[in-house]
Amino acid sequence: MEIEKLEMQSSDLVNENFEKLAALFPNCVTESAEGKAIDFDLLKQELSHAVVEGNKERYRLEWPGKREAIVTANLPTTKTLRPVREDSVDFDNTENLYIEGDNLEVLKLLQESYLGKIKMIYIDPPYNTGKDFVYKDNFSKDAQEELIESGQKDECNQRLVANPETAGRYHSDWLSMMYPRLKLARNLLSKDGVIFISIDDSELHNVRRLCDDIFGERNFLAQVIWERSFAPINLKKHFSENHDFVLAYSKSIEDAESKGLPRSEDAMGRYKNPDNDPRGPWQSDNLSVGPAIPEKIYEITTPGGRKVMPPDGRCWLLTKKRYAEFVADNRIWFGEEGNNVPRIKRFLSEVKNTVTPFTIWKYSEVGHTQEAAQSLKKLFDGKDYFDYPKSVGLIERIVRLYTDKDSTVLDFFSGSATTSEAVMKLNAEEKDGKRNYIQVQLPELTDIKSVAYKDGYKNICEIGKERIRRAANKIKEETKADIDYGFRVYRLDSSNMQDVYYKPQDYDQSNLDLFADNVKSDRSADDLLAQVMLDWGLPLSLKIEKVDVSGKKVFKVAENSLYACFDKGIDEEFAKSIAKDEPLRIVFRDSGFKNDTAKTNVKQLLKQLSPETEMKVI
Structure with missing residues (x-):
């Protein structure tokens, strides 16, 4: 009896979109040399009271590379997230996540587990000032390899190029970087979810049109002006800019609801x-x-x-x-x-009890950049690691406006991890706040000449994680609040599975026995559990317990939501023991069964003793 295998890769969004369109418009399904396809000319007719000609001009945002950006967003990834327990705090119980890796890949991996579950997203993306913007997306290299290979950094981690204003694709490259990330982020928002984006004048007009394209112009909430500084820069020739913008969009304007601000x-x-x-x-x-x-x-x-x-x-x-x-x-x-x-x-x-906020936020209300830098410096014993961190007060106000006490907040350009501190502060202020956060940050290496590097922080993620630890200790000491101060660290990596798992057609039948166990030799049971949870659409924040069942190590996720055992020698007696708990899902290694007979019998036993249990193998 064949047991269903987990795919162990992110969803193919193109196929999913195809199936949705085919269900709505079956008459638009046709065939091409590559197989089934959508007749887009016919689909246009179905969606319009009048024919929209292919070359007819219409109002929309276009740039060189937009089609490639759309394809990039839809491409699946075979990467995974591996837990890093040694960097985590209270790993088994916390619901907070800190993820190291390219946020594009991470957003793809989170699609199943967090689809429609994020109440609020805040991001502070690169402003594209021509000074420090890496834009090339590459699915096979880590951040440092990409920068070195593309000539943007040398082997000593010295940046060689940025995204200069003279580049012919200056704005296009930035839009191509942002588009797939925002498109994937929208999928994660709940029906009443909102996104806030910090930006300056450099790309304000473009990011607003980009959000109109992705979220819909009707879902625009506000363009907030944040007074980020108070001292003029007299070296400026024309104007000394003292503000940034924070754009706010909703997933659905009808469902988004502001909590308002407390009366002063x-x-x-x-x-x-x-x-x-x-x-x-x-x-x-x-x-x-x-x-x-x-x-x-x-x-x-x-x-x-x-x-x-x-x-x-x-x-x-x-x-x-x-x-x-x-x-x-x-x-x-x-x-x-x-x-x-x-x-x-x-x-x-x-x-x-609350008031509706204005769209101009003064530094006296939410803090300014200099104050944020000093606060972070104080947290790190007087060491200056970040030049322009965001104000905790700014993000705390945003979180306060649009989240409930148990909401999930996502920041996939987390930088110095200000969002984590803001969430913890608000939870502590309320005493019983249970908001949790997901932080995602590319582990870009720190400059070898920087204070951070000399103090042992080799990349930005190391600073971010330490900032969370120190901020948590400070908040706990000051408030004595009983909230979640921990966080689980995950690191983006290649799949836990051998390549043969995905491309068996590349191997002769005589070679397949060499790959009976398709798990890479350097991967642990914790690694496998994380990938299984992602593939099965379970949030990585669920409580994890390790228990012993008949001498074998079993992971229990959210009580009986998932049982996972990756040990060898799975047999009928073990199946009987585990079936008593009637887990909703259970997963084994395909090579973990005692023999083929045991594999068949385990499937049958679980079907008899726990008929609601869904069993799969990797």
């Missing part, structure tokens, strides 16, 4: 109770509005006998009848002497 002490202080109203503090508001409506224009007599009409071009907020009801309910204020122009009372107990 100043705002709360404006609510008084001069007349000792039993409903509590209130503040007065203008009773007149514009433009004028005839039926709401009438004379009001104050308690002191003064006759009052609304200002020219305006009318009263209330009809005459409604006004009388408000007076009877003591909701109109005429001043302490009872002779002022009437105003309506707004009670603190009847308004929302």
Whole structure:
């Protein structure tokens, strides 16, 4: 009896999209030399009330390389994520993730496990200033190999080139880098999810059009201006820029919901109770509005006998009848002497506890770059490792606005890991916050002349992980909050499986016995578990337990969501022992069974004793 094998690679998005289109428009399915295909001319007709000609001009964002960027987003990856327990904190229990590797590959690997599960994404991508932007995507080399081979760095890690403004594809290359990442990121957002993107003037116009293309123009939320500095740079010839932008888009404008911001002490202080109203503090508001409506224009007599009409071009907020009801309910204020122009009372107990934020965020509210740099420097005992880290206050405000207490926050350009600290601070402030984060960062090597390199931090990820450890200790010490301070580290690597697993047609039948065990010899059971979880669409943040069952090591993921055993000698007795727990899923090595008979019997036993269990092999 054949047992289904896990694919152990990311989804083929092209095939998935094809199946979706074929289900919706079966008449558009045709055949080509490569097999089944979509008749796009017919599909255009199905999606339009009028024929859209192929060469007809229409409004859309185009650049040299866009088609290749679309293909890049859809290509599957055979890479995997390997756990790094020695760099992690409380690995088995934490729900936070720190992933080292090219974010394009990582986003592809997360598609199944986190599809529609991310509440908020914040990214601070390279600004494409012509100073430090690596744009070439390569699926077979690590970051340093890519930089050296392409001539962008030498063997001593010295950068040779950037993405200079004189490059003919200056903007195109940046767009081609961003497009597949944003396209994949959108898939991960929940229905009510949002994405925030920090950017400056260099690519603001392009990234906004790019987001209109990917998220839809109607899902645009805001273009926030962040006052990132307060001191002018007098060396600038024309203007000293002191702001960056933060673009906000939703997955669905109808479903996105802002939590608002807490009312400030100043705002709360404006609510008084001069007349000792039993409903509590209130503040007065203008009773007149514009433009004028005839039926709401009438004379009001104050308690002191003064006759009052609304200002020219305006009318009263209330009809005459409604006004009388408000007076009877003591909701109109005429001043302490009872002779002022009437105003309506707004009670603190009847308004929302939050306020809608403006689109200009001052450094006095969310911090500035210099403050962020000093804070990070203090965290590292006075050592200066990052020049322009983002303010924790800035990201904390973003997280506060659009997440719930148990939301997942993703940052796939994590840099110095500011987002992690912001999430932990907010969780600690609330005492019972359970937000978790996913940080993704390319392990770009630090400059050999830098303080960070001399202090032992050979790449940016090493700094980011240490920042999280130190920030966690600081927050725990200051707040005593019982929250999740740990994080699991995963590192992008080649697949755990031998190449023959993917291309058996390349080998003669006589050679196949050499590959009976298709797992690479240097891979551990922990490595295999991570790849199985990704392939089966299980979040990497699920609780993992290691237990002994009949002398064999078994991983229990989220109690009985998945049982994984990669030991040798799997037989009928072991199957009976494990079936008692009725796990939802179970996976073994294909070569792990005692013999072929045991393999068949184990399948049959599990089907009888635990019929709801889905069994697969690798």
